[in-house]
Amino acid sequence: MQFWKKEKSFHTDCFNCIEEIEQISASAGIKQPEVEIVNISDNEKDDRKLFSEVRRILGESGVPKEDIFVTVADTSTSGLDVLDMTMLRLEFDGYTVEKLHIDPEKGIADHSETSLNLELYKAICKFKDTGITDTFNKLSEKISNKLLAELLEQLDHFSGNLNLCQTEDLEPTLDKIYNILDSLEHDADAADNIEGLVCDNLRSVFGDSKPQLLSMVYIKCCLSWKWTTQSLVLFTEVLPKELVRNKIVQCDFSSFTNATLASEVELFYTRMTRDMYIPKEKELKSLLVNFLKGETGNDSKNLYIEDFIVLIKWFEKGMEEKGLTIPFEGIDILYSFPEKNDGVRQLTEFIYHNCSSLTMDKFREKLSNSMDSIRYFFKDSLMYDKENTISQKIMGIKYLYPEHMRRNLDGFRLNIDYSKFSFFKRFLAFFLYLKLVRNRVCHAIPLQTLDDDLNEDHKERLKCFGVDTGTVTYESLSRNITNALSCLKECLLSNVPRTIHKYYVSVPAPDEVDDIENDIDSHLRSLFENVPSFDTVRIFVIKDKKREGILEKALIAKIDEYAICNDFFCDIENISDSDEPSEFISNLLSTVEPGDKIGADTTYMNNIKMYGMIMFFNAVIEKKAEIGKVICKDYCLTDLINSQFGA
Numbered sequence: 173m174q175f176w177k178k179e180k181s182f183h184t185d186c187f188n189c190i191e192e193i194e195q196i197s198a199s200a201g202i203k204q205p206e207v208e209i210v211n212i213s214d215n216e217k218d219d220r221k222l223f224s225e226v227r228r229i230l231g232e233s234g235v236p237k238e239d240i241f242v243t244v245a246d247t248s249t250s251g252l253d254v255l256d257m258t259m260l261r262l263e264f265d266g267y268t269v270e271k272l273h274i275d276p277e278k279g280i281a282d283h284s285e286t287s288l289n290l291e292l293y294k295a296i297c298k299f300k301d302t303g304i305t306d307t308f309n310k311l312s313e314k315i316s317n318k319l320l321a322e323l324l325e326q327l328d329h330f331s332g333n334l335n336l337c338q339t340e341d342l343e344p345t346l347d348k349i350y351n352i353l354d355s356l357e358h359d360a361d362a363a364d365n366i367e368g369l370v371c372d373n374l375r376s377v378f379g380d381s382k383p384q385l386l387s388m389v390y391i392k393c394c395l396s397w398k399w400t401t402q403s404l405v406l407f408t409e410v411l412p413k414e415l416v417r418n419k420i421v422q423c424d425f426s427s428f429t430n431a432t433l434a435s436e437v438e439l440f441y442t443r444m445t446r447d448m449y450i451p452k453e454k455e456l457k458s459l460l461v462n463f464l465k466g467e468t469g470n471d472s473k474n475l476y477i478e479d480f481i482v483l484i485k486w487f488e489k490g491m492e493e494k495g496l497t498i499p500f501e502g503i504d505i506l507y508s509f510p511e512k513n514d515g516v517r518q519l520t521e522f523i524y525h526n527c528s529s530l531t532m533d534k535f536r537e538k539l540s541n542s543m544d545s546i547r548y549f550f551k552d553s554l555m556y557d558k559e560n561t562i563s564q565k566i567m568g569i570k571y572l573y574p575e576h577m578r579r580n581l582d583g584f585r586l587n588i589d590y591s592k593f594s595f596f597k598r599f600l601a602f603f604l605y606l607k608l609v610r611n612r613v614c615h616a617i618p619l620q621t622l623d624d625d626l627n628e629d630h631k632e633r634l635k636c637f638g639v640d641t642g643t644v645t646y647e648s649l650s651r652n653i654t655n656a657l658s659c660l661k662e663c664l665l666s667n668v669p670r671t672i673h674k675y676y677v678s679v680p681a682p683d684e685v686d687d688i689e690n691d692i693d694s695h696l697r698s699l700f701e702n703v704p705s706f707d708t709v710r711i712f713v714i715k716d717k718k719r720e721g722i723l724e725k726a727l728i729a730k731i732d733e734y735a736i737c738n739d740f741f742c743d744i745e746n747i748s749d750s751d752e753p754s755e756f757i758s759n760l761l762s763t764v765e766p767g768d769k770i771g772a773d774t775t776y777m778n779n780i781k782m783y784g785m786i787m788f789f790n791a792v793i794e795k796k797a798e799i800g801k802v803i804c805k806d807y808c809l810t811d812l813i814n815s816q817f818g819a
Contacts, residue, residue: 237267289366303397323352387411404610412436424583445568456550457543464540480549499535500528515548578736592663601637602656619644673709679724680776696734708741756784766796774804793817
């Protein structure tokens with residue numbers, strides 16, 4: 173470059189250029205560089221493959237990303253644009269590009285010309301990094317591409333409304349942005365031109381497609397732009413409302429009287445975790461002993477000793493993997509337990525002092541007789557701190573289970589993947605902490621006052637859920653909000669259509685049952701044994717006008733109770749009975765759609781209803797629905813029905 177700078181002239185012909193490069197290299201005593209020729213024409217459309225060719229050359233040569241120079245000599249305006257686009261794509265790939273202009277009269281100078289495409293690209297990059305759109309209005313007036321001009325307008329609306337947390341205007345704007353990006357990318361020629369660059373940058377901001385929860389996009393933008401206040405407001409105020417609006421969480425809010433917060437926020441911040449049953453110390457000891465003796469099943473009360481169960485199972489698995497039978501020989505396994513707490517220390521000391529030669533079975537037996545040696549697992553300082561609302565909320569999160577929420581909140585439903593329920597509990601822990609922070613940030617209250625609500629015990633418990641409870645900074649808030657959204661995303665159900673379960677039952681007559689509770693319970697177990705825990709079933713109760721209402725209420729109450737205890741949801745509807753089989757079949761068929769899975773309990777149906785149900789099953793097959801579980805007096809008739817109707 174220094175030799176060229178002194179030469180004051182430059183041959184535009186490629187081959188003369190190569191010859192001159194050889195001469196300059198020889199006179200400078202340096203190795204002659206490799207030269208590859210890439211044609212640039214005046215037709216911009218012919219040059220959109222330039223970038224891929226240049227990138228291939230760079231990839232094969234192994235040139236460091238900081239050593240790229242682009243020189244511009246005598247060329248047309250379209251040629252300059254092509255070079256601009258090539259440079260921008262190289263910069264987007266991580267290369268550092270220095271652009272130089274070679275003038276035959278003045279020699280080499282910094283290329284200061286800025287094309288419209290370059291201005292647009294820089295404006296989009298500025299939006300991506302900061303959310304600022306101050307140049308968009310002027311650019312949209314210059315741009316001939318109407319889609320790009322409309323995109324700039326919508327991005328400006330989005331940034332302005334997000335800054336003010338006006339979320340009711342954000343969704344339609346974001347829909348338009350996604351549609352414009354799809355249209356721009358639909359043009360096959362847009363891969364390596366300004367449209368492609370714009371789309372690549374904005375996809376990194378908004379994602380490839382519209383997400384299940386738009387709040388996640390809004391919050392992600394605020395975090396990347398360091399809009400701390402907005403991110404906290406959106407997370408604590410807007411996200412709960414969207415979860416309710418999308419029916420991921422459902423509840424009857426009519427009972428939320430005298431609440432000082434929005435109902436949806438009140439639900440997440442207080443109602444889900446309050447009124448938890450707290451077991452007594454004696455009961456916890458009993459649960460621990462039962463577990464050690466192998467006498468516990470899937471009782472929900474096991475949740476109260478979950479920490480202990482996880483630790484013991486971790487220890488026993490490690491012993492098995494190492495082929496050990498004496499706990500004393502595997503103490504190092506406890507030291508590697510990922511969650512360090514006082515319970516690990518107590519259990520380690522117990523093994524060290526009491527189990528030098530005991531087998532695992534004897535260790536369990538001795539430990540069950542020495543509960544006071546591991547007080548950590550039943551002596552919880554927060555559990556009995558009933559005067560402190562934060563203590564109660566943290567305990568509510570720790571011991572949260574679906575049955576509790578459904579019993580304490582009218583109409584409550586949580587439509588998530590129940591196998592990932594622990595992630596939802598972690599999300600609530602983040603929400604509790606961030607709500608406390610939000611109250612201070614948005615009201616300009618010193619953050620040091622957070623210690624008035626959270627003592628060291630509170631902070632340690634929240635840390636167990638992954639919450640960063642250290643000094644509040646933008647970085648710590650960003651981590652907490654990002655991790656909270658990750659937990660929520662982990663337990664959301666996919667949008668894959670699920671089977672709709674529909675079940676048909678009849679109200680028994682008083683003379684048909686001796687013990688209504690036990691009789692119905694046995695039928696429910698048979699009918700619903702294979703319903704996934706997070707599914708919703710529609711139950712149609714065939715009502716007989718001649719039968720007493722008390723039995724109908726008992727049946728519905730029992731179905732509700734069974735659904736709560738088995739973690740699925742049910743919608744109960746009445747279906748009209750009729751003495752005319754054709755009318756009865758018509759009533760039944762009005763409830764069936766293709767793809768449904770149909771089940772029934774025909775135990776309490778009379779002959780007319782049974783005849784109607786048989787004809788109904790035949791019609792169900794023709795409607796492309798599936799016959800599921802059909803029972804009658806504890807006998808399963810499904811295989812018989814399927815074979816009869818050729819399913």
